[in-house]
Ligand SMILES: Nc1ncnc2c1ncn2[C@@H]1O[C@H](COP(=O)(O)OP(=O)(O)O)[C@@H](O)[C@H]1O
């Protein structure tokens with residue numbers, strides 16, 4: 001199996017706080033990788049660096065054998081990496097459907113002239129974003145809520161909508177940051193099933209998650225972060241029994 | 256004494272009625288606008304009608320910028336001035352078809368927007384506002400000082416009437432229909448752009464620029480495009496002004512004028528196409544109805560803005576409320 005993503009001693013420091021410190025990981029194409037670790041371990045910061053939202057302090061990010069360290073978030077989206085946010089970032093005053101439609105931006109071409117004269121490009125694009133948009137909403141179970149504004153959705157639905165929107169960019173690699181946070185057991189199960197299915201369809205997934213049930217169920221491999229460092233990695237069984245992991249969690253008194 | 260929520264409720268209910276009969280109401284407004292110069296032969300009323308339509312064009316231009324991407328363009332009057340001066344300079348030296356003059360005036364305003372937009376597109380909110388405030392003043396100073404081109408404080412008189420084949424657009428009524436046509440074309444085009452990939456990209460910047468980035472939307476590019484699009488229509492509005500008044504001078508394009516148009520957008524409501532139409536209608540016609548108070552025009556504007564900010568921060572027909580009303584309908 002090929003490596004889809006590799007980081008080489010990636011660091012992100014915030015005036016002295018080593019949020020991410022020399023993290024080197026390799027992600028095989030087609031797997032689901034879990035990233036766990038206590039609060040403040042640097043998980044979200046790592047996502048932000050991978051997606052170009054934060055500039056790294058040092059190190060390299062390689063995606064499909066290409067150095068993407070210096071690319072803008074937009075270019076990173078363009079080459080097939082998509083994400084959701086831990087602190088949900090929807091287009092609050094737009095409907096669920098509009099939210100997903102915007103996700104198709106890089107997969108459509110309409111410019112001013114197309115829009116003004118309703119050219120073929122415009123018509124094709126609109127048909128695409130309308131139909132595929134509804135399909136994506138169906139996939140995440142929001143078909144009946146397509147007209148509801150982002151801000152008026154329930155917490156769980158907001159997270160679902162973020163996933164649908166992230167899928168609209170047709171990614172090969174999907175990064176999800178605590179997708180089940182705040183959900184009940186039933187809702188959580190639907191998310192796990194969804195991610196599993198997306199993975200079956202060929203999308204490589206990296207998931208940050210606190211729910212150990214989800215992690216153990218879903219992940220082929222797990223990376224454990226603590227204070228910005230990778231302290232353990234391996235399959236779920238190995239990581240679960242790694243003394244270093246227990247110590248990190250017990251030491252912080254979390255999870 | 257009315258409470259905030261009571262007033263908001265009343266406006267909300269009105270809004271519901273308006274939304275249900277949207278097409279009918281637009282049609283009635285349009286028909287009234289079309290027959291207005293026919294039912295009155297009072298030249299002064301028609302003249303005010305022309306000015307009102309011109310402000311509708313300008314407020315709609317500014318609204319595309321402020322209302323759809325939250326770029327607080329304070330120096331808006333500068334672009335209006337660029338359009339007006341472009342028309343004045345061209346038409347007093349050459350004989351050029353007016354349609355071409357209009358387009359050139361719009362395009363030149365857009366080019367200035369590009370020059371302003373590139374360095375400022377990364378500035379947020381208040382910094383952008385200040386930078387553009389400076390820009391508007393610089394344009395005015397250039398107009399005053401580059402007198403070989405602009406005749407400085409004397410202004411440029413003698414702008415010829417627009418001519419289509421043998422027909423000369425000359426009377427107030429001619430200009431009234433001409434302005435109405437420009438406004439309708441502008442609204443039609445803006446409607447199409449807003450409801451396309453481009454318009455959605457603009458909305459995404461305003462809603463959540465981080466999420467927009469994650470969707471691959473180039474923020475700076477779409478900000479600048481938005482600025483260029485809005486100012487294109489400001490330039491067209493300037494061209495209209497020059498043709499209509501046949502005289503341009505730096506006095507017309509003071510900061511006040513920018514704020515006046517801003518007030519129209521704020522009062523009418525940002526981020527909907529109808530909002531600025533209502534705002535400019537109200538704020539042009541209202542002061543005329545109480546002409547004894549003409550001296551207090553700016554005060555009327557000030558009071559209107561204060562009332563709006565207090566009772567309806569999103570403006571009479573602002574986007575937020577419209578969107579919510581839509582959801583309540585469905586429930
Ligand atoms: N933008 C920022 N500025 C300063 N410090 C930050 C910033 N983002 C994260 N941090 C710090 O970096 C560390 C890691 O945070 P984060 O990546 O959010 O952790 P996690 O997602 O694992 O809970 C924390 O100490 C946090 O306070």
Ligand SMILES: [Mg+2]
Nearest residue numbers: 043044045086
């Ligand atoms: Mg986090």
